[in-house]
Amino acid sequence: MGALDEESVDRSESFGERLLGRLLDRARLMPPQLVAPLVAEEVATIGGRDVSILLQDYAQELLVPLPGRNLRVPQPEPVDGSAAGRAFLRAEVIEVAQADGVRMYLPLLDGSDEVGVMVLTLDTVADDHRRLLRRLAGLVADMLVTKGAYTDQFFLARRREPMSVSAEIQWGLLPPLTMSVRQVEVAGILEPAYRAAGDSFDYALNDNILHIAVIDAMGHDLDAAAMATIAIGAYRHARRVFISLAEKYAFMDDAISRQFGPDHFVTAQLMHLNLATGAMELVNAGHPAPLLIRDGRVVAQLESATTLPVGFGGEIPKVREHLLEPGDRVLCYTDGIIEERLCDGQPFGEERLMRCVDRLGVEPMEGARAYLRRLSHVLRSERGGHTSDDATLFMVQWRGGGPDRLAALD
Incomplete structure (x- = not known):
């Protein structure tokens, strides 16, 4: 029976496998600047033309084209109000009928992180095209991320203005x-994208626990960037060695105080979210309290016991637990949001922030990324376009539901 099964397995190469396999085989030893032209060449084998590879700029405002032979290099497209932007924000394929065919906008997804958009034109589009091009876009995204790790060219394409050393x-x-x-x-x-210094965030999903840290190092420029680097490095080390939030805090506190002395500090929020239950543990070390958003409205500030900022040698903190409901969003932010001075000299304040969140509401099928961009734009407009200090927004949305099917196989 085993021999018959072996003989009955079809191992012939399909058209789609040949296209994707050829791209993989050729890209392996290809320099980064030739990846996008190679993609355009392969797309041409299925009748595609006018190929563009658009990457998100650092300010998350534009989708900018990669240059290269065989590529169409248009002007940057705005994320808001364009077909490319809709594909990017919704992580879905957008098709636009044109006189000479169909213009397709395919999100480039590295896992679930959106890298950019691949754009091309076909005379006609069938389901076979859609299926193959979605898979091709996924492969292209992985290639861009892999090749981008050892070149500056993708970085330079995404950078739209000079960037400070700290940023x-x-x-x-x-x-x-x-x-x-x-x-x-x-x-x-992270704002301002090209002048950020002391703000940062980090996360890791380890089994059923999502680990989160949001920090704000005192000061500006290189001194703040150096503290943030030490703080995040210490956090990652502790996360990979210890278990509790209290131990993470103590490890970060010791690293900052030893390296910078008693006159420097970092505010921090440290969280554990249990994906199975929605239980969120929280240590707040000098940060503004996170906002709990339910059905598009702020329903609570997630308070915790008072804990000194990292670096002051505080006592082991008490961990506060909050229970989320499916669909809840938790918004973390740094003081650069609420301490920005308005035209009349008054600080922006937490109450105004909460009113902006309530006014923003929620759009059906809108993911956390698109929501956070909308909120960022509203807040920036309310602040008169000013961001004089680092201003970071970080959001986690717990959807609830059971674990992935494969988790049951462990």
Whole structure:
């Protein structure tokens, strides 16, 4: 029976496998600048033309084209109000009928993090095209991320204005800006994108626990960036060695105080979210309290016991637990949001922030990333477009639901 089964298995190469396999085989030893032209060449084998590869800029305002042979290099497209932007924000394929065919906008997803958009034109589009191109876009995203790890060219394409040294350090420190699995989604925004210094965030999904840290190092420029780097490095080390939030806090506190002395500190929020139950443990070390958003409205500030900022040698903190409901969003933010001075000299304040969240509401099928961008734009407009200090937003949405089917096989 085993021999018959072996003989009955079809191992012939399909058209789609040949296309994707050829791209993989050729890209392996290809320099980064030739990846996008190679994609355009392969797309041409299925009748695609006018191929563009658009990457998100650091301010999350534009989708900017990669240059290269065989590529169409248009002007940057705005994330808001364009077909490319809709594909990017919704993580779905957008098709636009044109006189000479159909213009397709395919999100480039590295896992669940959106890298950019692949754009091409076909004479006609059938389901076979859609299926193959979705898979091709996923492969292209993985290739861009892999090749981008050892070139500056993708970075330079995404950078739309000069970037400070401290901002360079911070962007190199950040994890992907978004992550989404069945039970939870996270998204973060760092402002001002090209002058950030002391703000940062980090997260990791280890088994059933989502680990989260949001920090704000005192000061500006390189001194703040250096503290943030030490704080996040210490947090990651503790996360990979210890278990409790209290131990993470103590480890970070010791690292900052030893390296910078008693006159420097970092405020921090440390969280554990149990994806199975929605239980969220919280240590708040000098940060504004996170907001609990339910059905588009702020229903509570998630308070915790008073804990000194990291670096002051505080006592072991008490951990506060909050229980989330499916669909709840938790918004963390740094004081650069609420301490920004308005035209009349008054601080922006927490009450105004909560009113902005309530006014924003919720749109059907809108993910955390798109929501956070909308909120960021509303807050920036309310502040008169000013961001004089680092201003970070980080959101986690717990969807609830059971674990992935494969988890039961462990």
